Amino acid sequence: MAQFRLQGSKVLAVDLTGDAVKAKNGSMVAYDGQMAFKKMTGGGEGLRGMVTRRLTGEQMTVMEVQGHGTCFFADRASEINLVNLRGEKLYVESSNLLCTDAGLRTGTTFTGLRGATTGNGLFTTTVEGSGQAAIMSDGPAVVLRVSSQYPLSVDPGAYIAHTGNLQQSFQSGVNFRTLIGEGSGEAFQIRFEGEGLVYVQPSERNTIGGDV
Numbered sequence: 001m002a003q004f005r006l007q008g009s010k011v012l013a014v015d016l017t018g019d020a021v022k023a024k025n026g027s028m029v030a031y032d033g034q035m036a037f038k039k040m041t042g043g044g045e046g047l048r049g050m051v052t053r054r055l056t057g058e059q060m061t062v063m064e065v066q067g068h069g070t071c072f073f074a075d076r077a078s079e080i081n082l083v084n085l086r087g088e089k090l091y092v093e094s095s096n097l098l099c100t101d102a103g104l105r106t107g108t109t110f111t112g113l114r115g116a117t118t119g120n121g122l123f124t125t126t127v128e129g130s131g132q133a134a135i136m137s138d139g140p141a142v143v144l145r146v147s148s149q150y151p152l153s154v155d156p157g158a159y160i161a162h163t164g165n166l167q168q169s170f171q172s173g174v175n176f177r178t179l180i181g182e183g184s185g186e187a188f189q190i191r192f193e194g195e196g197l198v199y200v201q202p203s204e205r206n207t208i209g210g211d212v
Contacts, residue, residue, distance in 0.1 A: 002101055004082055004132040012073040012080050012099055012134045020066035020102035023073050027098060033069015040064055064102060073099050078136035081143075081199065083163070090127040092135050092161035101131030135161050137201035144200060146192045153189040157204030164196015 003015040011029065014021055025039060040062050065071055074080075075098060083090055085104065100106065108123045127133050135141075137160055146152045146166060153171065171189045192198055 009079050010074055010077050014071050016067050018068055020064050021099055022062045022064055022102055023099040024075060025061040025063045027073045027075045029072050029074045031071040033067055035065055035067035035071055038064045075136055079140050081135050081141050083133045086130050088163050090133055090161055090163050092125050094125040096136050096160045097125055098136050099134040100127055104129040104131045138203035139201055141199050141201050144198045146196050146198060151193040152198055153191045154200055155204055156188055156190055158200045159190060160199040160201050162196055162198045166192045166194040166196040168192055
């Protein structure tokens with residue numbers, strides 16, 4: 001199985017011994033040994049993946065990298081975080097997914113209003129199975145634990161990913177005062193309840209909530 005390790009905080013090194021990984025298209029910055037690159041399309045594999053892509057608009061392009069040696073990946077000097085999956089499902093914004101073991105299954109899931117407020121559409125990417133994934137953040141990410149005693153509210157613009165048995169709900173502070181220009185400045189939040197982990201970046205992408 002491919003071995004993921006960080007070369008500093010902004011470069012992912014993957015050691016390959018004939019196996020393969022899936023990575024964001026164009027994210028290879030260097031490699032040694034022998035590597036083969038094959039462009040793929042995100043949103044899931046096979047016919048179901050193709051239909052899903054048409055329905056969701058998840059057009060993230062990925063490539064399969066296979067070979068012997070070490071391949072280095074990076075994207076716009078983003079910070080990189082490693083996630084170890086043991087039969088779990090990772091929910092991640094497609095723009096924040098850098099690389100996964102080739103054996104992990106990718107797909108999409110409906111996020112509803114939560115997705116709309118992040119500016120990334122109504123669907124998000126899922127990664128499922130056992131293996132490693134690398135996700136990106138704008139600045140060093142923090143991993144916040146959610147438990148039944150301690151639910152968590154997150155700004156949609158700072159949300160990156162989550163794992164575990166979590167239920168999401170959409171919270172809005174939009175009211176009459178918002179309409180007359182006296183909004184709170186934090187019009188939307190995502191509330192997580194259950195048991196799991198939430199990855200949050202110290203930077204907010206442009207969202208609908210950021211303008212009201």
